Every structure is written in C-alpha cells, then in structure tokens.
Amino acid sequence: MPKQVxxxxxxxxxxxxxxxxxxxxxxxxxxxxxxxxWYSTDIWRTSEMPAHxxxxxxxxxxxxxxxxxxxxxxxxxxxxxPPESEKRCGG
Numbered sequence: 514m515p516k517q518v519x520x521x522x523x524x525x526x527x528x529x530x531x532x533x534x535x536x537x538x539x540x541x542x543x544x545x546x547x548x549x550x551w552y553s554t555d556i557w558r559t560s561e562m563p564a565h566x567x568x569x570x571x572x573x574x575x576x577x578x579x580x581x582x583x584x585x586x587x588x589x590x591x592x593x594x595p596p597e598s599e600k601r602c603g604g
Contacts, residue, residue: 515544518554518591525568534569541574556589558582 517538524534545551555574562585582588 515542515549515552515593517542518556520556522570524570527568539574540572541578543578550595551593553590553592556591558586558588560586562586 519536520539521536522534523531526532539554539556541555543553543555555578558573560573560583564587579588
C-alpha cells in the first residue's frame with residue numbers, strides 16, 4: 514500500500530517574512546498499475562534554470578507525469594520499490 518509523503522512548502526509574505534504556505538501530503542503520486550508496491554511521489558518540479566522563485570508558487574507537480582524533467586528543469590521525486598524476494602534473486 515503506497516505511503517503518502519508529507520511535503521512542507523515555504524514562501525514569503527508581503528513583508529518578505531518566511532512563512533509556511535502548505536503542510537500536507539504531496540499531491541502527486543504515481544502507482545504502478547501492475548504492482549502497487551512500486552510507486553513514486555513528485556515533491557517539486559521546475560521548468561527552467563535558474564528557477565524563477567516567487568513568494569507564493571503555484572502547484573508545480575500537476576499535469577502529465579514526466580519521467581525526465583524539462584530540458585532546463587528539475588524533478589524532485591521519491592521512489593519506492595520493494596526489496597527483491599529470494600524468488601526474484603534466484604535464491
């Protein structure tokens with residue numbers, strides 16, 4: 514069963530003070546339809562380098578899942594895969 518990943522996003526208020534924008538499960542999780550023990554959670558994505566930083570960012574992980582980032586972007590992803598069983602290892 515996939516485990517949710519807690520994601521804390523920080524930003525800045527109108528005075529430039531650091532604030533927590535959200536503290537919740539990461540909104541985008543991909544579960545392999547043939548084996549739910551293989552899943553991944555996208556934490557953050559950027560589409561340019563250097564990344565454009567704003568006080569209150571829009572959700573960057575929505576939209577189609579991409580294995581690789583945009584040409585000058587990044588993907589921060591947590592992947593979960595189970596240990597190989599002795600059967601899979603040939604043992």
